[in-house]
Amino acid sequence: MIRFFTLVCGLALLSGCEFDSNSTFTNTDDAQSLRSLLDLPDHMPLPAIPDYNPLTQEKITLGRFLFYDTKLSANQTQSCASCHEQGSAFADGLTAPLGSSGHQLVRNSQGLGNVVYHSTLTMEQQWFFELEEQLNVPIRADNPIELGVTDAVLPDVLTRFQQDPDYQTMFNLAFPDTSRDKSNITMNKIIFALASFVRTMISASSPYDKYLLGDKSALTQQQIRGFQLFNGEKFECFHCHSGVNFSSSYRDANTALDALQFPFFNNGLYNVGGDGSYPDEDQGLYDLTLNPTHKGLFRPQSLRNIALTGPYMHDGSIASLRGVIEHYARGGSVTLTGKNAGDGRVSPLKSGLIQGFDATEEEIDAVIAFLESLTDDKFISNPRFSNPFTEQR
Template sequence: MTVLSSIFFLLSACEQESSTEIQTSDESASVREILELPDHMPTPAVPDFNPLTNAKIQLGRFLFYDEKLSANQAQSCSSCHDQSLAFSDGVAQPLGSTGHQLVRNSQGLANVIYHTTFTWSNNSFLELEDQLNVPIRADNPIELGVTDAKLNEVLLRFEQDEEYLALFAAAFPDEDDTISMNKIIFSLASFVRSMISASSPYDQYLAGDKTALTEQQIAGYQLFNGEKFECFHCHSGINFSSSYRDANTASDATEFPFFNNGLYNVGGDGSYPEEDQGLYDASLDPADKGLFRPQSLRNIELTAPYMHDGSIATLREVIEHYARGGSLTESGVNAGDGKNSPLKSALILGFDATDEEIEAVIAFLESLTDEEFITSPKFSNPFEE
């Protein structure tokens, strides 16, 4: 029996016992059970149009790792999102399936279910289903390259695979047997939503184990949340990002934060490198130059290099960037001092920090590394089992 056949057998047995569709009166309990959330993690928001089911998550897991989802069958989602690196890829800017150079660093995927917007700087992608169209379908730059011209060819690969047909039928039992890009995206979104990281030493500390953090890490946590380093203004809450919502967040209270952190000041007017100027590229409002979403810091130790373009190599250099109040690019087409950017956030003031303080903050950030998350079979490559 193949891996796909085995999974389908288990799913079918599960479906006979009880449905995993979230259609009960206790919706929050169903979401928590499917995601296996510990008590300290809030119930996340899940869109009504794509309720979580175990069957969709399983299908999404296979699709995430399958190179058949790229037009030339050269890459999968996992090519830029490696589990051992908390689903980042360890390079500054990856290449697409056809060799196109991308301009943005691959983000880690831990706990993305809690974000209010998706990608580095787009205020219109409010659900994962919106964002997933970009790496799969976009043609400039090409990532997986499933353009209109290639769509039917790619779908046919799955339509001719009996084991995938069974997985799609289990994931979408109330729909016809047609395999569509919509079903692929809904399943991938469900799998990515299941990527909960909540077992780090920091989480163990929150759960009551006061020996889980060292004295240095606790000191770093205090600095992180203090008015000197001021990290918490952009990296707050259980997911360490002010781009946050959960099932209890009121629609009129949801925030969509984007910040210019002084990484660049091209030409002295606050501009960023021409190839990627953040939210400005979508809005064309000059005030939006350099605006990017604050990322979650979960597993940040594993997701180097840092910033939207992967231009900072280490956590120490990141802290030094903020301590300086912006980065200095001394020469070249992007020359400028981000410290003096007229568009830089008022939160980026700079501060004096000792080596001991910097090391303490780094130690705290390392306490957000979740070994269980990066080794869990739930998120691993099913084709290697």
């Protein structure tokens, strides 16, 4: 169904393409107020928001402060923004970041534009459907440590917020149900507010979006050619990179939960030892399921703002977009030496959609130019998402 959607869009590109923006919301006022809270343009579908955490401006405002506040790390050195910078579309430009305690993470930071449309969160988790579940990882996890708010330090961290009168006010406004304890600032409330803020990070003002909305001059001829190649049977990109975010992990308010696909693929990045393995430190979905056929399975990342979120792949191992396309043209990547040596092109676990292809330099340039048309300058400068501590508080 998702593939069908992209094909329709691809074919309809020259006449302008509209995303289906009907929603299952029976109450159109609710749908309209959600659209205005999200500042959602008409061509973007209504996203799915869990009933247990309805979006409100007060939660969004609180979440924005929390996102940028180093009080949310155990040793007060990092905030979410340490690894998710607005100028990099909320990735960080590093191969992989350090956690707050200096521990080297193995995975590349993801951009956060349009996270609200992913059906599964993170690159390998099959069971994180909502931000309320996933955000426990950066905040609470102890292996690897990101913000490091383990059970032992949780009371101290909560006290920091409880002692701040501005936060007292913001928490009371965001969670007005005072029937239990007015001064109670909990980790759940922190996570609900952060999830609300992250959901508002909509990126829908790129030249590609303007083109979809009818501005025929928004894309160059080369970019239109690149989009056609991206959606064609030679490059095959669209099979795995489809929908609003160009990712197989997609959901909106209309998506029936039982229609969700298994969004993971092995794209032939490694073939350690010839049995399709990935480097020990990160084998994707396999690390959770221990099913040997799940080695190297990752969720295709969103391609929104992709020119700003490099380096690429789960481990940041490919430096440039040209390098990415060369990877696909080869039909996989070859690691010549070291403990991860192997030929990804002949991996027994690689997706059948990664066969390699002959592409001219002109075609590769066109696909790169198309990918660059997904850069949304409004998103990376939008004051709604910027650091509130640098403004008058």
